[in-house]
Amino acid sequence: MAQTLEQLAEIMLDAAKAAGAETADAMVMRGTSVSIDVREGKLEQAERSEGVDLGLRVLIGQRQANVSISDTRAESIAVMAERAVAMAKEAPEDPYVGLADRDQLARGLDIAGLELCDPTDEPAAASLQEDAMIAEAAAKAVNGVSQVQSATGGYSSSEVFLAASNGFAAGYARSSRGIYATAIAGEGDAMERDYDGDSRIFQNDLRDAAEIGTSAGQRAVERLNARKPETGSYPVVFDERISSSLIGHVLAAANGGMVARGSSWLRDKLGQQVLPDGLSLIEDPKRARVSGSRPFDAEGLPTARRAIIDNGVLTGWTLDLATARKLGMASTGNAARGISSPPSPSSWNVSLTQGDRSRAELIKDMGTGLLVTSMIGSTISPTTGDYSRGAAGFWVENGEIAYPVNECTIAGNLHDMMMSIVPANDARTYLSRVVPSLLIPGMTLAGN
Structure with a gap:
């Protein structure tokens, strides 16, 4: 009889204790994926994968190690635990690692209310x-x-x-x-x-x-018959398809791991204004039917709605337990991990305050400038926020789209860019990152 995921996790914990671990946590994942590609009206490729993966983290004092396998036999799990303990004994000490206290753990979980899984049968x-x-x-x-x-x-x-x-x-x-x-x-x-x-x-x-x-x-x-735009300083609209990448840079800079390493361009901005007045960046891991939702984090802590940026002001960092301890703060319930890796901070669902104008109205107001619909490559300094990316999209003249453009570069500084953004009202609210098209009044554009 096949073992449940809960049973496999308990077997791993028992094996870790028997091998000499002081504390441990175990993660089990079972997954199925199917992908069908067609070309010229015919089946080109069909792929299906199924598997169970086991991950074990053991701690001895302030030392930890992670081991993963895909073998669910008890004897294999025992060997896995022994190897993890041996690795932990040789690992360097980290004063900040450790499991959550019992009073920190998530309770009363409403997993069904998040609607994370379609109950209908797998499609043929x-x-x-x-x-x-x-x-x-x-x-x-x-x-x-x-x-x-x-x-x-x-x-x-x-x-x-x-x-x-x-x-x-x-x-x-x-x-x-x-x-x-x-x-x-x-x-x-x-x-x-x-x-x-x-x-x-x-x-x-x-x-x-x-x-x-x-x-x-x-x-x-x-996009046919694209040209290179003129070089100069122009307003730029980031289309809703790619505007979330800008917010991604903010989320990365607000990650406690980056802050603890001193490599974040927001490291000295806590409690300061980083977005225009009236704009907030809200994280909500409890949105139903959204892929970024989580009932608990990878350390068993409850997830909760919070304002990363409130009315333009940066209110806090994204933290797991170890990073929070290092910064002298409390975890925000944002630990994420893979089967073979320890926890680290990660953001869940985020939403940026939407504006009251459409993308077309922003384009009309910008006069002459660039509408960016795709980007390639990047040279972005996580420490200073200096930003440079290849871009393609459409040139705008007199508030109207004139012709497609490609092979250009847009550049600026993320702090200055984010302080000047003007949001449209076209964000898709079912996405994990709800970010509308964004107008930045002035960026350096390199084309012809």
Whole structure:
């Protein structure tokens, strides 16, 4: 009879104790993923993977070690624990490592209320293939599309269970269903490529496959005959598709690990204004049907809604237990970990305050400038916030989109950029990062 994830976690903890660990935590993950690719109306590739992974962290004093395996036999788990303990004895001391105290642990979990897993049956491979073929056909039907590079239907489900010697034991399941298409327009050296896709927890929430394919094709065609823009200082609108990358830089700089290392451009900004008045960056790990939701973190602490930035002011760092101890603070319940790695701070769902104008209105107000719809490469200093990235999109003249542009670079400093952002009202509220299009009134643009 197959063992449950909870039973496997308990076997690991028992093995760790028998091997000489003072404290330990165990993580078990069981997952399934299916991916179907089509090309030219035919099946091109079908992949399916299934597996169970076990991760064990043992602590001896202030030393720790992590070991992972994919073998669920009791004798293999015993060897795993012995190796972990041997490694921990040789590891350097870290005064900040350690499990949570019992009174810190999450209790009264409402996992069902988060709706992280679609209870319906796994979709058949034929259904995934049909979605991919519909998306491909829709993209090819767009006038100007020369080929469809890829069209994919995918599904994944996973279960995770965490148990620790401090008494914590809980787990949950999650699922994901996706459709993606990448279209190419033009021929030879004049080809342009773009994509669209959607990923949801629940099948019924997924966008229509034909809509996704059509959008991918139209986006590719719109990029044909691109030019290099003029060099100079111009306003820049980051389209909603890529604006969350800017907020990603803020989240990285507010990560306690970066702050503790002194390598964050926000390290001296706690309690200071880092966004314009009226804008807040809210983390909410309890949003239902959202992929970034978590009922508890990787150390068994409760997750909770918090303001990372409140009315423009940076209120705190993103912390796990070890980083919090190092900074003399309390964990924010943001520990994340993989099967083979110790906990580290990570952000969950975040939302930036939306504005009261549409993207079109921001473009109209900017006059002449750049609408960025895609970016490649980056030269970003995490310490100073100096920012430089390759960009492509559309040149705007007199408040109207004039022509597509590519092969340009946009540059600035993240602190100055974030202090001047103007948000639109077009964020997709079902995403884990809810960030609208963002106007930055002035950036350095290198083109012709």
